[in-house]
Amino acid sequence: MEEKHAIEVTDLVISYQNLKKTSIKKNLLHFNRQKADRFVAVKGISFYVREGEILGIIGKNGCGKSTTLNALAGIFSPDSGTIDLHGHSISLLSIGVGFQREMTGRENITLSGMLLGFSEEQVKEKEAEIVEFAELGDFIDMPVRTYSSGMYSKLAFSITAILETDIMLIDEVLSVGDQKFKKKSYEKMKSLISNKDRTVIIVSHSLDTLEELCDTVMWMHDGQIRRIGEPKPVLEEYVDFMEKN
Numbered sequence: 001m002e003e004k005h006a007i008e009v010t011d012l013v014i015s016y017q018n019l020k021k022t023s024i025k026k027n028l029l030h031f032n033r034q035k036a037d038r039f040v041a042v043k044g045i046s047f048y049v050r051e052g053e054i055l056g057i058i059g060k061n062g063c064g065k066s067t068t069l070n071a072l073a074g075i076f077s078p079d080s081g082t083i084d085l086h087g088h089s090i091s092l093l094s095i096g097v098g099f100q101r102e103m104t105g106r107e108n109i110t111l112s113g114m115l116l117g118f119s120e121e122q123v124k125e126k127e128a129e130i131v132e133f134a135e136l137g138d139f140i141d142m143p144v145r146t147y148s149s150g151m152y153s154k155l156a157f158s159i160t161a162i163l164e165t166d167i168m169l170i171d172e173v174l175s176v177g178d179q180k181f182k183k184k185s186y187e188k189m190k191s192l193i194s195n196k197d198r199t200v201i202i203v204s205h206s207l208d209t210l211e212e213l214c215d216t217v218m219w220m221h222d223g224q225i226r227r228i229g230e231p232k233p234v235l236e237e238y239v240d241f242m243e244k245n
């Protein structure tokens with residue numbers, strides 16, 4: 001059977017402006033050294049994910065995992081390299097989704113859904129389910145600025161979990177909300193990724209989660225791919241490395 005790729009990443013490079021040196025004067029003085037004022041977080045990585053595959057990404061803090069996910073979701077644009085999603089819809093299940101603070105939770109559902117590429121009617125059809133899953137009671141019609149960070153995360157998770165896309169990117173979402181919601185969101189995530197047509201990338205520090213859920217694990221280190229392959233050997237090598245370093 002022909003193997004179809006849902007995601008193809010080639011030579012991806014992403015850098016951040018080094019905030020310490022952004023004054024106009026310094027920029028002019030260091031004009032020729034502009035490149036040195038950028039911090040390269042992702043250093044030319046290439047990988048692919050097959051349709052229906054679950055890829056886990058592991059690596060120590062600051063190695064470039066979230067930066068990579070944000071680029072896949074279209075939130076950051078790469079300095080160079082390409083990301084090909086072969087026409088698939090994609091969403092990032094992340095705690096930090098940007099809501100409009102003055103708008104109500106309900107209004108943010110519509111806005112976020114449309115930003116994810118759904119029509120207003122499609123979002124309206126799913127609105128009741130999202131509201132029920134989010135468990136925010138009357139707060140759903142209050143401005144989002146009145147929410148606690150847990151309530152904010154619950155709404156963010158519910159929107160992306162209920163409005164299903166072909167590709168789901170999951171960034172450490174397992175720690176969302178209180179204990180009850182955490183369990184519920186983990187179960188929901190498991191059921192979402194059990195759909196064989198759905199392609200998933202999960203960033204997590206939990207070895208158990210990655211071993212249980214993933215087909216492939218990619219270990220990132222210092223903006224590069226250190227190893228990619230079957231979960232067990234990659235995770236063992238990662239643990240071994242972390243113990244020695």
Ligand SMILES: Nc1ncnc2c1ncn2[C@@H]1O[C@H](COP(=O)(O)OP(=O)(O)OP(=O)(O)O)[C@@H](O)[C@H]1O
Pocket residue numbers: 016017018019039041059060061062063064065066067068
């Ligand atoms: N907005 C930013 N401006 C400057 N540097 C940044 C910014 N965001 C991230 N970085 C840097 O880029 C590198 C990669 O960050 P990233 O968040 O992708 O790491 P991560 O692997 O997801 O880490 P963690 O496991 O802690 O979530 C880090 O060194 C971080 O300090």
